[in-house]
Amino acid sequence: MGGRRPLERHFTDDLNPVQRDAVRHEGGPLLVLAGAGSGKTRVLTYRVAYLVRELGVNPRRIMAVTFTNKAAGEMRRRVEELIGGDVGLAWIGTFHSMCARMLRAEASWGWWTPGYSIYDDADQLDLVKESMKKAGVAVSTFAPRAVLSRISRAKDRLLTAEAYARDEATDYFTECVAKVYKEYERGLVENNALDFDDLIMRAVELLKANPPVLDSYAGRFEHLLVDEYQDTSHAQYTLVNLLSSAHRNIMVVGDDDQSIYGWRGADITNILDFEHDHPDARVLRLEQNYRSTKKILAAAHDVVSRNKKRKDKELWTEREKGRLPHLSRLSSEYQEADTIRDRVLERMSALDIAYGDFAILYRTHAQSRVIEDSLRRAGIAYDIVGGVRFYERAEVKDVLAYLRVVANPQDAVSLKRIVNTPPRKVGDKSLERLEAFASETRLSLLEAVGRADEIEGLPAAARESLTKLASMFRTLIGKVESAPVDALIDEVVRESGYSEWLERQGTEQSRDRLLNVEELVSAASEFVEWSEEHSLAAFLEQVSLVADIDLWEDATNAVSLMTLHNAKGLEFAVVMIPGLEEGLLPHEASFDDEEELAEERRLFYVGMTRAKDELYLYAADTRRRAGVLDVRAGSRFLGEIAPSNLETESFAAPGGWSTPRTRPARRSRPRPESVFPDYEDYSQEGAFLEPGARVRHPRWGEGEVLDVSGRGLDAIVRIRFADGVEKRIMLRYAKLEIVPG
Helix, strand or coil, X not given: CCCCCCCCHHHCCCCCHHHHHHHCCCCCCEEEEECCCCCHHHHHHHHHHHHHHCCCCCHHHEEEEECCHHHHHHHHHHHHHHHCCCCCCCCEEEHHHHHHHHHHHCHHHCXXXXXXXXXXXXXXXXXHHHHHHHHCCCCCCCCHHHHHHXXXXXXXCXXXXXXXXXXXXXXXXXXXXHHHXXXXXXXXXXXXXXXXXXXXXXXXXXXXXXXXXXXXXXXXXXEEEECCHHHCEHHHHHHHHHHCCCCCCEEEEXXXXXXXXXXXXXXXXXXXXXXXXXXXXXXXXXXXXXXXXXXXXXXXXXXHCCCCCCCCCCCECCCCCCCCCEEEEECCHHHHHHHHXXXXXXXXXXXXXXXXXXXXEECXXXXXXXXXXXXXXXXXXXXXXXXXXXXXXXXXXHHHXXXXXXXXXXXXXXXXXXXXXXXXXXXXXXXXXXXXXXXXHCCCHXXXXXXXXXXXXXXXXXXXXXXXXXXXXXXXXXCCCCCCHHXXXXXXXXXXXXXXXXXXXXXXXXXXXXXHHHHHHHHHHHHHHHCCCCCHHHHHHHHHCCCHHHHCCCCCCCEEEEECCCCCCXXXXXXXXXXXXXXXXXXXXXXXXXXXXXXXXXXXXHHHCCEEEEEEEEEECEEEECCEEEECCECCCHHXXXXXXXXXXXXXXXXXXXXXXXXXXXXXXXXXXXXXXXXXXXXXXXXXXXXXXXXXXXXXXXXXXXXXXXXXXXXXXXXEECCCCEEEEEHHHHCCEECCC
């Protein structure tokens, strides 16, 4: 890039002093503790631009690691704006995309080829089931997903199948996992495939086992910048240390208060121990928040400060005005949903904002159904992040399976997916004969397809179809190096008969599926236009690594519904968090583990700090779970918020659970009348049920009403039955009959 060029005066003028200090860091290890909304993305972006423009660092000698493709694309765009045009920032991306690129480039050092497949969750599960069968472990004994989870965690810890069998197989379950892990690895090799965990693990193995490769990459990257460092796993931590070993110019940015992915291998000690790992490290704290109001930050700090293992920091803001966070206590999840709906309509009008300024963040996907129903009845547009993703739709996965076989002829998992899609009269028995022939002759499954006429017992119709299929793949494989990806997809859907098959069905659903296939072609065309690498392998790699949040469109004018985990890094004018009850948030799985409970607290903190202007919290007295009415207790986290930092109101029955250390229930303003029908009319009074009344329940028989709390069909009735047993039942579900006196 040549010599040093002076920066224009405005280049860093809009940074605060601490941000500017981080951007102009001279070199060596740097830890930037960036609180929520403190501008960490800006700091990373300006740092890259500063290195290139002020210090003359070659862009290809900078690696910047983000946690989503969306964030990587945004960083690239903003850096190019700052430095004026494309300067070849090739190494900005996620850990997985960086490693996938490295493994493709260095395939000669490993057992895989550059066209290797990346197996997604469904592919991995299929391979685990097949591996369990080979290992003699029945799927009725252990759930395949539980086995896969153990294998994934082992890879996060860089444990090979051999190491796992030696060090971790201490009981019957782990012994079975060890057997399956060994077969699973053999299956990946046979299919020339890597799973998501392999991308990091194999990259680490590659660098450790081959000094020339390590010297090449560690020497190349003069500067390594890592975003969201608090969410790195042991494998990612090891990778970062290897890549930064030559120059030691490592800058990590993160917030231990936002570490929420321990369940998938993230290790919070990576950021907590950074100074121990790098004794000469410089530490800067970004504590000025540019997102939320002072009142929201105060409540959020009340919660997260209860965690013992954290770096001391307290966010501040110049946004003094704003409403207190607001807690609504409801009778049921139905009333919760309708209250959320009414609040959206009321605040949209009061603040003069759009649907797209609202987010509803929940702990589990299952909470969305009742909320969706209420929004839908009101005609409120909403988007769900984390539903069926575009690249997970059946028709898209079918076409991608064809392409994966073209790129990687050894991929038997993908071939089995489409060998009879569209239907080719290749039934289960024919497929079994095909696989047996491949095994006996030591051929790949695709090679066996090409020799279908040699397989005994194969029906003539299946033999003919397989021969045509093999011919089609030979033609497509021959075009991999020359044909654009979008042209290959066109040929696949045409020559395979897939598009004709969908058209022939003539249903609304099949027409929608065909549109999705056409959209995949559009995606490939865009890839060809902007990507540096135009290969089919590069396209499939990109598709495999797309995350839910990468597909979320923040420009859509719709209320966003997503889990708290998916909300990380986003912000909204108004945030609503339902389900603040013991068992939901914190999740019941965390009750017996202090570390997991601390992570649940951080998850709530992340949700609270997504809010820019207003924050609404909701909790219900009762919630149906697996069809059974469950009486709920308020979340302990609500009791950690100082009374002066939380406004509360109740639409629920008096009594029930209480929220410790909150204000007495009150309404800050009249609740607007809803013009939409509720599940039930909450104004109904169950006046016919009074203490002393005799009732009959279809299951427990006759009993005496002891007390009634609440209103209408959401009222909770306490009854003592003939055997002396007392039950609390919601009137909505009680099916009670009055026994004449």
